[in-house]
Amino acid sequence: MARTLNKLNVKLIAATTEPGWYGDGGGLWLRITKDGSRRWVLVSIKGGKRKEMGLGAVADVTLAKARAAAAEARAAIVEGRDPIAERAAKLAPAPAEAKLDVVTFGDFADDYLDSVEGGWKNAVHRKQWRSTLRDYAPEIRKMAIADVGTDDVLAALKPIWLNKAETAKRVRGRIEKVLDAAKARGLRPRDSMNPAAWRGHLALLLPKQSKLARGHHAALPYADAPTFMKALRSRAAASARCLEFTILTAARSGEALGATWGEIDMVDRTWTVPGDRMKAGEEHVVPLSTAAIVLLESVRPEAPKDTDIVFGIKGAPRSNMAMAMLLKRMEYGHATTHGFRSTFRDWAGDMTEYPRELIEQALAHTIQNKAERAYRRGTAIKRRMQLMQDWAAYLAE
Template sequence: MNSPPAKRRRGKPKGRHPYKRLSAPFVRSAPPGRHCDGNGLYLYVQKSGTRSWIQRLVIRGRKRELGLGSVELVSLAEAREQALTNRKLARAGGDPLAEKRRLGGIPTFAEAARRVVEQKRAGWRSAAHARNWFRTLEIHAFPRIGDVAVSEVTSGDVLEILTPIWHTKGPTARFVHMRVRAVLEWAIAMDWRTDNPCNRLLPVLGPQHDVVQHHRALPHRDVAAAIEPVRAGDRGKVDTLAFEFMVLTAARGAEVRGAVWSEMDQDSGVWTIPASRMKTGREQRVPLCGRALEILEAAKKLRGGENPVVFVNERGRPLDGKRMNRLLRKHGIAAVPHGFRSSFRDWAAEETDHPREVVEAALAHVVKNKVEAAYRRTDLFERRRHLMDAWSAYLAGERRDPGAGPAP
């Protein structure tokens, strides 16, 4: 029977590596400290008397420490056997820690996707984005790999998912690729797999040749004629008010549908959209023309102004995007809500002398040139008010000075 040294050694043992140095009686009576047995196995005795097994290994170039369990549950012989198995796996390039996690239960790809969505949700601007993110995988990825362990998803699986849509539904295919890749990256971070098969698929799938399809929009000369029948046919209805307000402000549909009264300063004629609701992630001040203020008064009378949301449906909830689309189809308007921003942009370029940067600021577009963006500290608000008043006058059939307005 091997007996332990009388004096405890500190640091790495000198000379030959220890092998089966400990004994069962010593395990039961060892003083506090760490006692080496061999193959990186140590008996760890705490001052409280608690005894457990740990193993020190170099795994893929990094020093790691693994817990092998309590002495009460794991015998010396069992600890030695596990330590030898772990060491062989590490020498072969494997990861005993990952293996340990696998034994704890690997989630399926669908379960992993749900956890990824929950982890990312707080950083997304809206709940709708989280639903769309997950829905994309539900439709295209889950039928093939939803029930497959996230560690077992292969490049062949992902290739089978992407091939049918890569050249026919280019944007959707890119979203699927990006989101499958994100789930597998999370699995790598959790040590459930060592590689991401999405990283080597693009050369196999080949280049995409998307045909750019712009939002359907009306020529700016036809916008006033489109507003009139909508206003006459559904006078005073919330859909009509929201639609005209969107056209007058050149705002995005989601920004209008989510508008709340606390954002509106009707005395000053300013609508301040917080950064959390903007696509750009930056606060936007929108100048309100006289007709836009009239629309707000009409919206307030519909529900008595008791709802915090400006444009609400019959159940007191914000309008959904489909409702405005249905309104346009009902009146035979060959455009989508977002297309009216394009109509506004064309009008500003063709019919006015307003500088490009003023028009782009009215559309809440981000300055792409980093140097220019760093030096531009103004939002050109007063010049934008002049621009939006001119747009309102144009839609009303009035003649208005098309110039750039007063200098800032």
């Protein structure tokens, strides 16, 4: 049995960066997620059921401490005890006894995410959960979770409530969920109001956000985009497929309406829009996500000519009015087709780590800065492909 233990060492751990599960033996694993999170996990199987017990982040818990904690938990299991339940009981002292401030918001949030993120298929969503709380609620993370109050939540939200409206909504919702989970674990008084609750609470204390993003083209908030896409995909009309393609590629409506099969490369998964159809007059290569390829395959005739319009009607491009009328029928008439480019830009800027120049390139915006123009000429197509994959994954949530 001893030979199966202590497979890892400090140097190996430091050098390992690829996402995956790396065993030390005895059920102790180093888990590295796609978002770069590195945590210790003890895996046990009892009665045919697999259980995972988080032992902390690698940055906070040394290999030696992780092994000691794993050994202690294994001993408890051998004795018929449940180390996970015992730890929860320690974190939640009896109401008549001690204080409820035994754990910080940040520690509990990390533990909570470890326990629930396994059910989230989207790696981007997992990364966003951690990054929003880290970037927009740093002071709350330091606080004892029992002490977080309305003023603390307001202090985190007010700086971004109007200028980063969708991000602020997500931050509020995530703080609320963490605090609800803490109450369920006995770390907050059970009769207390959640200070991040919206109805009847923060809704009365924060200014009303504009429903639409400001600008020449009305844009749907990106928080509403997945719901909209689900409704759009339920429609069989050709104009619905054209609008879906436009959104997936963050293209201008005219570019999508005039797309020909000769511009589409299904093997390299690219759409090359010639300069004479681009606003800036320069050829633009659009990486096609898997969702975009699947959509194209669903509308592709058996042997299309290169000059055939992908979303055409009787050999000619559809009118932009067809998509505008579709939005109206779907009761999204307040948004515009072009506005979905702003939806994409807001999502990419608020919710991802992609550099601004890459996002601008995806939108085929004219770039004035010399360094950024060099970036455009560089080999950024692979990174833009991943950006569009992440966008498609977000829209499918």
